[in-house]
Amino acid sequence: MPKQILLVYNPTARSQTHxxxxxxxxxxxxxxxxxxxxxxxxxxxxxxxxxxxxxLKPPLDLVIAAGGDGTIRFALAALAQAKSDIPAxxxxxxxxxxxxxxxxxxxEKFFANPLENALDVITNGTPMRIDMGMMNGEYFAGMAGxxxxxxxxxxxxxxxxxxxxxxxxxxxxxxxxxxxxIVFKITTGGRSFCVQASGVFVANVEDxxxxxxxxxxxxxxxxxxxxxxxxxxxxxxxxxxxxxxGGHVDSNKPHYVLKVKEAVIEVVPRRGLRSAFQSIAQRxxxxxxxxxxxxxxxxxTAMIDGEEAGTTPMRITVxxxxxxxxxxxTTAATLEQAEEQLQI
Numbered sequence: 001m002p003k004q005i006l007l008v009y010n011p012t013a014r015s016q017t018h019x020x021x022x023x024x025x026x027x028x029x030x031x032x033x034x035x036x037x038x039x040x041x042x043x044x045x046x047x048x049x050x051x052x053x054x055x056l057k058p059p060l061d062l063v064i065a066a067g068g069d070g071t072i073r074f075a076l077a078a079l080a081q082a083k084s085d086i087p088a089x090x091x092x093x094x095x096x097x098x099x100x101x102x103x104x105x106x107x108e109k110f111f112a113n114p115l116e117n118a119l120d121v122i123t124n125g126t127p128m129r130i131d132m133g134m135m136n137g138e139y140f141a142g143m144a145g146x147x148x149x150x151x152x153x154x155x156x157x158x159x160x161x162x163x164x165x166x167x168x169x170x171x172x173x174x175x176x177x178x179x180x181x182i183v184f185k186i187t188t189g190g191r192s193f194c195v196q197a198s199g200v201f202v203a204n205v206e207d208x209x210x211x212x213x214x215x216x217x218x219x220x221x222x223x224x225x226x227x228x229x230x231x232x233x234x235x236x237x238x239x240x241x242x243x244x245x246g247g248h249v250d251s252n253k254p255h256y257v258l259k260v261k262e263a264v265i266e267v268v269p270r271r272g273l274r275s276a277f278q279s280i281a282q283r284x285x286x287x288x289x290x291x292x293x294x295x296x297x298x299x300x301t302a303m304i305d306g307e308e309a310g311t312t313p314m315r316i317t318v319x320x321x322x323x324x325x326x327x328x329x330t331t332a333a334t335l336e337q338a339e340e341q342l343q344i
Contacts, residue, residue, distance in 0.1 A: 002037040004059050005030065008052065008075045009066040009093075011042045022115055023066060026091065029119060043074065049139070052078035060086055062326075064122060068094020069142055069305040077139035080132055080322040087324040089122040091115065096153075096306060098142040102205040103130075103216055104331035117328060125326030128335070130219040132322035133204045133304075135314050139322070140304040142205050146184070146265060146312050148176035149199025149229055149240070150303045177237055178281040181230060181272035182300060188226065188263040195256075196272045200265055201227040202316045216331050222320040226263055228256040232275040262317040269298040 009023060023040075030036040041052070056063070056079060065075035065088055072090055079088055092100035092114040100106045105121055106114045135144040145153065152175070181196045203225045206215040218225075231237050240255075274282060299311040 002034055003061040005036050005038045005062045005064055006041055006055060006060055007038055007064040007066055007091075008041045008043065008071065009091075010071050012044075022091070022093065026064075026066075026119060026122075030122070043071070047074075049074055049078040049081055053082045056082040056084045056086055062086065062122075063088045064091055065089070066091035066093055068092075069096055069098055070094075070307045072099055073139065073141050073305040073307075076132060076141050076323050076325075079324070080139050080319060085324055087127045087326050089118075089125065089326040091118050091122075094306075098205055098305070102142075102219065103128075103325065103327045104334075105328060121326050121328050124329065126329055126332035127324050128216075128220070128327045128332060129321040130323060130325050131204055131222060131224075132319045133202065133224055133316060134319055135202075135302065135304050135316045136310060138304055138309055139319070140204065142305045143201050143203040144302065144304045144309070144314060144316055145199060145201035146267075146300050146302050146314060147182050147197055147199040147229075148179035149231075150201065151301060152176055153306045154301065154303050154308050177234075177278060178285040180274050180278070180282075183268040183270045183272050184228075185266045185268050186226070186228075186263060187266075188258070188260045194268055195228050195230070197228045197230045199227075199229040201229070202260070202263055202265070202314075203227060204318070216327065217335055220321070220335070222318060223259045223261060224263075224316065224318045226258040226260050228258075230255075233277045260318075264313060264315050266313040267298050267300055 007023070007027070027038050027040075030038055041055070052075070063075055063079060063086055065072040071094075072092070076088055079086065090100045090103070090105055092106055094114075097106050097114050100114065100118075105117055107116070133140045133144060176198060179198065181198050183194055183196050184200050185192060185194050186200070204219065206218045206225075229240065231240055299313075302309050302311055302314050
């Protein structure tokens with residue numbers, strides 16, 4: 001009897017990977033020997049994870065999430081809501097493909113073909129339970145964030161992401177140089193502190209493109225990572241840009257990191273102080289665009305997995321072992337070796 005697959009995809013998404021061609025190829029490969037029966041589930045702007053939940057039951061054997069980080073988050077959120085053991089396979093068709101990179105499905109190199117290993121993982125992968133985060137009632141697989149640097153994940157024009165891929169985000173980061181930092185109040189572990197930052201992120205993954213080699217074990221540790229980024233000069237922005245767009249790795253981390261299980265992130269209604277470099281960038285932008293930038297309020301745009309998700313305050317918590325995901329056998333073997341070493 002063929003295995004039942006539900007393939008979830010966004011038919012309106014424009015991807016540099018020519019999604020329609022890849023979907024046709026994958027469905028043809030999966031069904032050619034009669035081993036799999038594939039049902040397509042196209043999403044719309046009105047589709048929510050709750051719509052998918054009633055379908056996540058036997059005889060369904062596998063869910064394939066085909067798309068960018070947003071589509072993958074949508075499918076995994078439905079599985080988490082359903083508290084389902086049905087595994088999910090990722091068909092990464094987006095620009096960042098953050099979760100797929102951290103699971104070893106997409107190679108850690110700048111021009112990696114995101115679909116090179118996807119079919120093999122679907123047919124031969126090993127199931128692995130991973131954590132998810134939740135922000136204001138919404139699940140996320142990769143990260144949540146706020147601030148000008150977070151806005152760089154949300155607002156690059158789709159045509160730029162299609163044409164320039166990861167460099168579109170680096171370009172968007174350049175536009176944040178003129179933005180005034182924000183004063184955030186962060187509450188976690190029973191204590192509160194205020195920080196000035198251009199970006200605060202709470203991540204479920206190790207590889208934010210911030211100079212760290214992906215470590216899949218962190219997707220199983222029941223913790224999230226709080227990142228506070230406060231670049232002050234051009235070199236700081238260059239480091240962040242290269243680390244995000246190019247995966248450049250060195251030992252100098254231009255940010256503060258704290259392990260957390262939960263956090264509340266609020267905006268303090270106090271103006272942050274621009275550095276000398278940011279002030280110069282602001283004057284240049286004002287000269288070129290006749291604009292001095294937006295008015296600062298006590299709320300800023302919140303982001304989850306590269307998509308706008310309301311505003312601050314952000315109430316974030318980790319959901320340990322939320323979903324089952326297929327990973328390459330090499331990733332599974334590496335995790336098993338790490339567990340064995342811990343037990344020695």
